[in-house]
Amino acid sequence: MKALRTRSGFWSKKLSEATECEVDRAHRLMTYAEEFEDRWYxxxxxxxxxxxxxxxxxEQIEMFGIKTVGEPIANVFSLDQSEFELTRSLKFHIVSRTAFxxxxxxxxxxxSESWWSMSGRPWFDSEGRFAGFVGSGTDLTxxxxxxxxxxxxxxxDSLTGLANRQRMQDHLDTLIKLSRNKEPDCALxxxxxxxxxxxxxxxGHPVGDALLIQVAKRLAEVTGETGVVGRLGGDEFQILIPSDADVETLSTLAAGIIAGVSSPYTIDGSTITVSCSVGIALADKQSDAETLVRNADIALYAAKDGGRATYRFFEDEMLAKAKWRKELEDELRTALATDQLFLVYQPVVTTDTEKLAGFEALLRWSHPTRGFIGPAEFIPVAEDSGLIQQIGDWVLRTAINTLATLPTDLRIAVNVSPIQFSNPALLSILANALAESQIDPSRLELEITESVFLEDESKAQKTFRALKGLGVRLALDDFGTGYSSLSYLQHTPFDKIKIDQSFVRGAVDPRSRNSAIIESIVALSKALGMExxxxxxxxxxxxxxxRTLGCSHIQGYVYGSGLDLADLMPELQAGLRKMEPIGHKCSRSPRTNCLRTGSMTVNEDSKPIRxxxxxxxxxxxxxxDFTEQMIGVRIMVEVFPNEMHKAEIRWIGDQEAGIQFIDPISLDDLDR
Known part of the structure; x- marks a missing residue:
C-alpha cells in the first residue's frame, strides 16, 4: 500500500471514507495519466x-545525480526566474502553505534539457491537520x-541560417544606442x-537556393569574428562591423568578400560563377540606424553603377546624386503624363547612292524648366525605376504611327531596351500597333543590343523568332562593344549589324586599326546576308x-542630327531622297584655339600666314588666297619658329584653308 500512501493527498475523499474500489480506480487513472498523457504528480x-x-x-532528474524522494522540493526543482521574475520561490509557497x-x-x-509546468496546493488529513503539499505537472519540453x-x-534566415533582416536591425539599433556618448567606430x-x-x-530556383547557401558560408568565413553577417532577402546580404572599422580594414574586407564570392561554385554538376557589388557606410556621431542603412544602400548602388564586382564607400555626393535621380524619376513620370517626351528622326543613308533609306527614332525630353534633357541622362533612371517599359511602349507606338505617314520606301528603326525585350507583352503590343497602322511590318526595324542574350539565350532566341514571325526587321545594335559572339549571329535572324561609333571614330587615321575591324565586320555580315x-x-x-570598306548604310551627324519630320514631309512626299553631307570635310584631332603668325612655302615661294x-x-x-585647284597640293608650314612641317591642303574657303599635316606634330611647345 505504499503507492496508496504516497498518493493519499490526491484523493477527493478521506481515505477512511473511500472504498477499496474507489482507491483502485484513482490509482489506475493516475497511472494511466503518468504513462500515456505526459502528466505527472x-x-x-x-x-x-x-x-x-x-x-x-x-528518472530523468536522477540521471544527473539529483536525489528526489526524501529531499526538499526546493533542492530538486528550480524555477525559471527569467519568465517569472515577480513570482515567489517554491520554498516560499511550502513555508507559507499557499497554492501556486x-x-x-x-x-x-x-x-537536463527537460522543462515542466508545475502546480501545487496544501492538503490536510482527516483531522484537518496540514499534511504537506500535493500537485501535478505537464511536460513543457x-x-x-x-x-x-x-x-x-x-x-x-530559414534558408542560410544567417541573421535575418529583423535581427540585423536589432543589432544595429543596439550598437548605435551604445555609441551615443562616444565617437562610433562601427560600419555597415x-x-x-x-x-x-x-x-x-x-x-532553376533550387539551384539558386543552393548557391545562396554557399555564398552565405563564404561570407561567414571571410568575415569571421570581425562582424555579423545577415541575409536581408533574395540575393541581398548585410554585414555589421561593430568596432574598429576604418577605411583600410574595410577595403581589405570588401576586396576579400568580392574575391570569395566570385570564385566558381559547383552545384548539381553545374559550374556557376557570380560576382558581387559592395557598398560601405561608416557611422559618425550624427548617424542613426536608418541613415546608416540608407548610406550603405546608396554606396551599393554606386558600386553597381560603377561596373559591378567592386566596392564603394558612401560619400555625401552620392546622396546628392541619389536625391537628384529621385527628383528626375518623379519628373519623368510627370513628363510621360504631360507629353514632354517626343521623338526626332536621324537619317540613315545608303552608302553607294547617298540616298535616304529611312530614319532612326531618337527619344528626347523637353523639360519645362531644365530645357532639353539628353537620353544618356534620363534613360538609366527610367531603367532603374521601371519606367522604361512604359516609355518603350510609347516610343514603339509613336514611331509606327509616324511610319504610316511616310512614303512606303522609307523605314524607321526603333531601339528596344533589354527590359522591354524581356517583357512577354512586347509581341502583343507590337502586333496590335502594326495592325492598327496597317503598315508593312518590314518597314519597322528593331534595334537590339547583345545584352539581351545574357539573361536567357534560349528565351531570347524564341523572342527573336516570334518577332520575325511578325515580319519586322532586326538589327544588332552597338556590335563589337560588349559581349560579341559569333553564335548570336549564327542562330539569330538579324537583318543588319550596326557598327558602333567607337570603331568609326578615328578610322581614317592610317595608324588606327579601326578600319580593319570595320572591314572584318562588313565581310562577316555579307557572308551572312546582313546589311x-x-x-x-x-x-x-x-x-x-x-564606302570603300563596303558598309551598306551610314548614320551620323554628317547627314544630320535628329530632325522633325514635319519639316521634311513636303520633300519626302515629292520623292526627294538625295542627301548632301554637312559638317567638317575631314576628321580632326582635338584642336586648340590659337592665333599665331607663321609662314608657308609653296613651290619655293614663301608667304606669311596666320x-x-x-x-x-x-x-x-x-x-x-588659294583657288580650288590648290586642294591636294603639298606645302611646307612654319608652325613654330624655324620649324617647318609638311602639310596638304584639304579644303579652301574665303581667304582661309584647312591643312592636314603629313606627320602628326607635337603641341608640347605651343606656348613658345
Whole structure:
C-alpha cells in the first residue's frame, strides 16, 4: 500500500471514507495519466520533502545525480526566474502553505534539457491537520523547443541560417544606442550578387537556393569574428562591423568578400560563377540606424553603377546624386503624363547612292524648366525605376504611327531596351500597333543590343523568332562593344549589324586599326546576308572610307542630327531622297584655339600666314588666297619658329584653308 500512501493527498475523499474500489480506480487513472498523457504528480510531507514523484520525471532528474524522494522540493526543482521574475520561490509557497499554478521548472542542476509546468496546493488529513503539499505537472519540453524554434526563426534566415533582416536591425539599433556618448567606430556593409537572376532563370530556383547557401558560408568565413553577417532577402546580404572599422580594414574586407564570392561554385554538376557589388557606410556621431542603412544602400548602388564586382564607400555626393535621380524619376513620370517626351528622326543613308533609306527614332525630353534633357541622362533612371517599359511602349507606338505617314520606301528603326525585350507583352503590343497602322511590318526595324542574350539565350532566341514571325526587321545594335559572339549571329535572324561609333571614330587615321575591324565586320555580315550601318559618322572624309570598306548604310551627324519630320514631309512626299553631307570635310584631332603668325612655302615661294585652331594633325590657316585647284597640293608650314612641317591642303574657303599635316606634330611647345 505504499503507492496508496504516497498518493493519499490526491484523493477527493478521506481515505477512511473511500472504498477499496474507489482507491483502485484513482490509482489506475493516475497511472494511466503518468504513462500515456505526459502528466505527472508529486507530493510532500509537512517539511516540504518529496514523498512521491512520478517515475517519468524522477528518472530523468536522477540521471544527473539529483536525489528526489526524501529531499526538499526546493533542492530538486528550480524555477525559471527569467519568465517569472515577480513570482515567489517554491520554498516560499511550502513555508507559507499557499497554492501556486503553472510554474515552469527544471532540474536544480540545469543539466537536463527537460522543462515542466508545475502546480501545487496544501492538503490536510482527516483531522484537518496540514499534511504537506500535493500537485501535478505537464511536460513543457516540446513546447519550449517549439517556442525556441519560433524565436530562432523570427531572427534567423530559414534558408542560410544567417541573421535575418529583423535581427540585423536589432543589432544595429543596439550598437548605435551604445555609441551615443562616444565617437562610433562601427560600419555597415551591403552587398548583392551580380548575375544571380540569370542563375535562377536558367538553372532553376533550387539551384539558386543552393548557391545562396554557399555564398552565405563564404561570407561567414571571410568575415569571421570581425562582424555579423545577415541575409536581408533574395540575393541581398548585410554585414555589421561593430568596432574598429576604418577605411583600410574595410577595403581589405570588401576586396576579400568580392574575391570569395566570385570564385566558381559547383552545384548539381553545374559550374556557376557570380560576382558581387559592395557598398560601405561608416557611422559618425550624427548617424542613426536608418541613415546608416540608407548610406550603405546608396554606396551599393554606386558600386553597381560603377561596373559591378567592386566596392564603394558612401560619400555625401552620392546622396546628392541619389536625391537628384529621385527628383528626375518623379519628373519623368510627370513628363510621360504631360507629353514632354517626343521623338526626332536621324537619317540613315545608303552608302553607294547617298540616298535616304529611312530614319532612326531618337527619344528626347523637353523639360519645362531644365530645357532639353539628353537620353544618356534620363534613360538609366527610367531603367532603374521601371519606367522604361512604359516609355518603350510609347516610343514603339509613336514611331509606327509616324511610319504610316511616310512614303512606303522609307523605314524607321526603333531601339528596344533589354527590359522591354524581356517583357512577354512586347509581341502583343507590337502586333496590335502594326495592325492598327496597317503598315508593312518590314518597314519597322528593331534595334537590339547583345545584352539581351545574357539573361536567357534560349528565351531570347524564341523572342527573336516570334518577332520575325511578325515580319519586322532586326538589327544588332552597338556590335563589337560588349559581349560579341559569333553564335548570336549564327542562330539569330538579324537583318543588319550596326557598327558602333567607337570603331568609326578615328578610322581614317592610317595608324588606327579601326578600319580593319570595320572591314572584318562588313565581310562577316555579307557572308551572312546582313546589311551594315556605320554609326556616328561625323566627317565627310569618313564617308569615303566607309564606302570603300563596303558598309551598306551610314548614320551620323554628317547627314544630320535628329530632325522633325514635319519639316521634311513636303520633300519626302515629292520623292526627294538625295542627301548632301554637312559638317567638317575631314576628321580632326582635338584642336586648340590659337592665333599665331607663321609662314608657308609653296613651290619655293614663301608667304606669311596666320594659324588658328591648331591640332596635332592639322590646322586652319587664313590670310591666304588659294583657288580650288590648290586642294591636294603639298606645302611646307612654319608652325613654330624655324620649324617647318609638311602639310596638304584639304579644303579652301574665303581667304582661309584647312591643312592636314603629313606627320602628326607635337603641341608640347605651343606656348613658345
Amino acid at each position: 508529486w507530493e510532500t510531507d509537512t517539511e516540504g520533502r518529496l514523498t512521491y514523484l512520478s517515475a517519468n520525471v524522477s 499554478s503553472n510554474y515552469p521548472v527544471r532540474g536544480i542542476k540545469s543539466l 516540446k513546447t519550449r523547443k517549439q517556442e525556441a524554434t519560433i524565436r530562432r526563426l523570427a531572427v534567423t 556593409i551591403m552587398l548583392d550578387l551580380d548575375g544571380f537572376k540569370n542563375v535562377n532563370d536558367t538553372l 551594315t550601318t556605320a554609326e556616328g559618322v561625323e566627317h565627310q572624309d569618313e564617308i569615303d572610307l566607309i 594659324i588658328r585652331n591648331l591640332s596635332s594633325t592639322g590646322a586652319l590657316i587664313d590670310q591666304v
